[in-house]
Amino acid sequence: MSGPGRTLAIMRIGIVILPDQRWSQARRRWAQADEWGFDHAWTYDHLGWRDLVDGPWFDSWTTLTAAATVTSRVRLGTLVASPNFRHPAAFARQVTALDDVSDGRVLLGLGAGGIGFDSAVLGGETLPPRQRVDRFAEFTELLDLILREDGTTWRGEWFAAVDARNNPGCVQRPRVPFVMAANGPRSMRLVARFGQGWVTTGLDGDDLEAWWGTVAELSDRMTRTLEEAGRDPATLDRYLSLDSAPVFSLTSADLFAEQVARAARLGFTDVVTHWPRASSWYAGDEAVLAEAAALLPELRQV
Template sequence: MRFGITILPEYRWPEAAPRWRRAEELGFDHAWTYDHLTWSGLQDAPWFGTTPTLTAAALVTSTIKLGTFVTSPNFRHPLALTRDILAIDDVSNGRFLCGVGSGGSIDATIQGGEALSPRQKVDRFAEFVVLLDELLTTDHVDFKGEYFETRNGRTLPGCVQQPRVPFIMAANGPRSLKLATKYGAGWLTTGGESDDYESWLGSVAELSRRLDDVVEDRPFDRYLSVDSVHYCLSSAEAFEDVVGRAAELGFTDVITHWPRAEGVYAGSEDVLENVAADVIPRWR
């Protein structure tokens, strides 16, 4: 089992930098930040840009992988995003993970325009991933789709990681899961919507079975965001329980959130320290 932690982009850098450094010191394998213009849980909170945050995080760490949780087509064009990805991958010396998904509801309309239907969102996501893959592996890209276009898209110098940075793809439906297994190095899920822990675990199990039907028994990394129903760093015991459940379902990676002082993901950094010292080493 590998372990990740999400640090929300809400802190001014003198407060944020120690958290990113500490995530590495505690032995986490990967650290993430949300890639949204705003987030439904913290619309009135401070919020900073994702790619500058990850670039700065790369400069205060040296081994931990860094990722977007998750990038979507809601406000990203693949060509402009390619330049950001190339920069973070370069500055981090090949430690960048590109989490990608079809996009949530708030980012979808915050800059204007009509909300897409679920089918349209998947159509756009497929086009986004196909073009992003081509841009990260090819120079001089001409592409014209329904949602995106590039004319002689230039993409030098290419990624540090070859043939490109890994895509960790959020997907639940059949089309998105097929896309994830074709273009992704791993699959990411938050599970289904539920207010009950056991029901949520049931939804995670069902989604994992759907992936089994698509991936056809070949090795494929599976990432589970474990804080969807309740905050799993409420205690070391709660965290270890969800890690065990994830392992039983075949997940290779779990992702939690850095404890906040209040509100969503409120918790104690003492619990985080205990988990890093005692729980994580046992599951490795």
């Protein structure tokens, strides 16, 4: 068995709701995710995303704040926020506010940031992978410090802060959980240092089986990284984005159940699917989502 062994555990199941609808329409989805019993609900933290940049798109943090007001139990997060257009000092204030509004339900997904619209729209240089990880390391360390301590002064290569405040601090102590995206060795070491959760998309595979092979390999690599850092692998939650596979997980409820079970066998504690859209990315049928949601109590028992 890859990853930490799981004999009796509860699998947590989450859903991504893209911020591509006006709130008058989107609020139904967030409220429904809460009512159905999803454990966490996420949205993308982008200024625009892939070919959807030409369509409607709304701010993630405002969306999550609105979602907090129409939900009561589901945890809320970004999948994932990055330093492409965020500064730790200002971002810490947003994180603290959402944790307050949601009464401690924030899961903060963080990543290095990719290329594309987000990295170009502000007129800056598109960074190569090594520099993006350098920036991510500094972003994560500074954000962690500001969220934990009031009055942070810092000057690094990428960011500076002078007496940055965090009053009153997060509802969750000592800060909100970091769920960190990582597939490479340097980012995984950052997860081992700062993360309460790790999220992976797997690597490109020509078919579903090949993709699952990369997921198993990455899970094993994360375990080794934790052990080398002197950290118990059982202290890290593991999230898998099912829809990075070449097949949409909600193609059918049966397929979804199979994918959840397979993730559990690899030691994942959490999986994430996407709310079906009418076309393009994650195109599917909401009726299948409703059928899968009815299976949640059963799917959690792994």
